[in-house]
Amino acid sequence: MITRRTLLGSAAALPMLAMPSVLRAQGAPGGTLRYVPSSNLTILDPVFTPAAVSITHGYCVFDTLYGVDSDLKPQPQMAAGHTVSDDGLTWEITLRDGLTFHDGEPVRAQDCAASLDRWSQRDAFGQALRAATEAFEAKDDKTVRIRLTRPFGPLLEAIGKPHSSPAMIMPERLASQPIAEQVTEMVGSGPFRFLADEYVSGDRVVYEKFxxxxxxxGPASWTSGGKVVHFDRLIWQIIPDEATKVAAIQAGEVDWISTVLPDLVPIIAAAPGVELFQTDPFGLMTVMRFNHLQPPFNNPEIRRAVMMAVNQLPYLQSITASDDERQECRAMFPCGMPGVEELGSDMMSPPHTLDEARKMLADAGYDGERVVILNPTDIASIHPHGLVTADLLTQLGMNVDLQDTDWGTVVQRRVSKEPVENGGWSIAHTNWPAISIANPATNATTRGIGQGGWWGWFEDAETERLVEAWLSATDPAEQQRLFNEAHQRALEMVPVVPLGQVFRTGAIRSDLQGALHGSVDMFWNVHRT
Incomplete structure (x- = not known):
């Protein structure tokens, strides 16, 4: 069995590497907050990708009409409030006073309408809202109007969701760009300005207080409330090596690291002046994603054979150190979230023999097609999964091509729809915050939108019919029945293979107070004592 320790060795063997003096943290009030993200930031547009590092960046630069509090309830953010017509078909959202973009232009309802229109073409929940929408428009400069073709009860939950991808507001001139193109000019109305002239991919990302x-x-609560910034500058230092991250925060050369490798947790726990924290109380769901456009995984029977062969425990053990940090979950939705039942227990519970899976592959017509696995070497919570999957598929007799690269390259390459012979791919692994995929509408991993959906491009009209029915249901019993039907359909079609849930640990210097930890790290409210 492949485990974290066989991959990386023991914590005691890892060196404490010295950091260059340029990373020395400034302790003066209003000075610099230094942060180490989980990976390099390669895509700046937080609507274009659901990657957590891009969403974290997005919350620095942009703001949303509605956010969520710590109970995940929608709260006005850029909005002063809203009204809904008696028939539920017209929503009017009034902007609060004082909203300004980083280029000095005022935020107008036209900007918000264009941003919602762009977001609704890309995000899974947004696409569900778009299907029920006649128009996103401006009634006047201060009022955003959403005209629906049918009632859509969770509208605020859709435009206020905190992750993957939030409905972030940008100027109309940027939001009007084709959805297939990334926005690269970072002009938002959020609490930080992005300093493009100091951005060096693979080295650092720099922001200044807006x-x-x-x-x-009022107080800050997750992505809502008073986003008060106490630092003049925020610097993200890109440090791929996990031991170097730990050495840096021990030495006070950085203030905050997003994730700590499980084997290094004891070192941080013993370090003076540093505290550990759980980054997301709802955890992450980790998945194996198939490319549904290309053989062999355009065949659902082959996908089912792979899912039946998977044992979640080796995957979880490869990235966690204890039972407290992991949870097996044989479901297509995160266990523990409202409405989620573990419907995949019979299908995914070991023991299943590899011989059974080999026979399923043969019966499904697998004919030796090359399986290209994209495997990031610089993401400790994902890299081992590529190794486990490659080992499993090799045992099943599949033609495996494990391709190690950095995460930035994976993020860029996984959007390719080409065959593997032309630089395409077959399998990639990733993690999703549980709150972002907790129901049939928000779960981009199970939505059947096809080429307009999440990379991997699973397409299934029946899934989309069930999503629409679930969104329209008002009776709780009917909602649960439809939730279970959508869940069962996902288990039959296997858009992804769920690999369990994990709970990450981060670290922060003890002299920082007020840090908020949700599905991403947030840099308002935190101050140095």
Whole structure:
């Protein structure tokens, strides 16, 4: 069995590497907050990709009409409030005063309407809203109007969701760009300005406090409330080596690291001046994603054979150190979330023999097609999964091509729809915050949108019919029945193979107070004592 320790060795063997003096953290009030993200930031557009590092970046630069509090309830953010017509078909959202973009232009309803229109073409929940929408438009400069063709109860939950991908507001001139193109000019109305001239991919990302940002009154709570910034500058230092991250925060050369390798947790726990924290109380669901456009995984019977052969425990053990950090979950939705039942227990529970899976592959017509697995070497929570999957598929008799690369390359390459002979791919692994895939509408991993959906491009009209029915249902019993039908359909079609849930640990210097930890790290409210 492949485990974290056989992959990386023991924590005691890892060196404490010295950091260059340029990373020395500044302790002066209003100075610099230094942060180490989980990976390099290669895609700046947080609507174009659901990658967590891009969403974290997005919350620095952009804001949303609605956010969520710590109970995941929608709360006005850029909005002052809203009204809904008696028939439920017209929503009008009024913007609060003082909203300004980083280029000095005021935020208008036209900007918000264009941003919602663009987001609704890309995001799974947004696409569900778009299917029920006649128009996103501006009634006037201060009022966004959404005209629906049918009632859509969770509208605020859709435009206020905190992850993958949030409905972030940008100027109309940027939001009007084709959805197939990334927005690269980072002009938002959020609490930080992105400093493009100091951005060096693979090295650092730099922001400064946006002096014209007007926070809401009241305390900050997740992505809602008063986003008060206490630092003049925020620097993300890209440090791929896990031991180097730990050495840096021990030495006070960085203030905050997003994730700590499980084997290094004891070192941090013993370090003076550093505290550990759980990054997301709802955890992450980790999945194996198939490319549904190309053989062999355009065949659902082959996908089912692979899912039947998977044992979640080796995957979980490869990236966690204890039972407290992992949870087996034989479901297409995160266990523990409202409405989620573990419907895949019979199908996915070991023991299943490899001989059974080999026979399923043969019966399905697998004919030796090359299986290209994209495997990031610089993401400790994903890299081992490529190794486990390659080992499993090799044992099944598949023609495996494991391709190691950095995460930035994986993010860029996994959007390719080409055959493997032309640089395409077959399998990639990733993690999703549980809150972002908790129901049939938001779960991009199971949505059957096809080429307009999440990379891998699973297409299934029946799945989409069930999603629409679930969104329209008002009776709780009927909602649960439709949820289970959508879940069962996903288990039959296997858009992904669920690999279980994990709970990450991060680290922060003890002299920082007020840090907020949700599905991403947030840099408002935190201050140095």
């Amino acid at each position: 002096q014209d940002y007007v926070p809401r009154s």
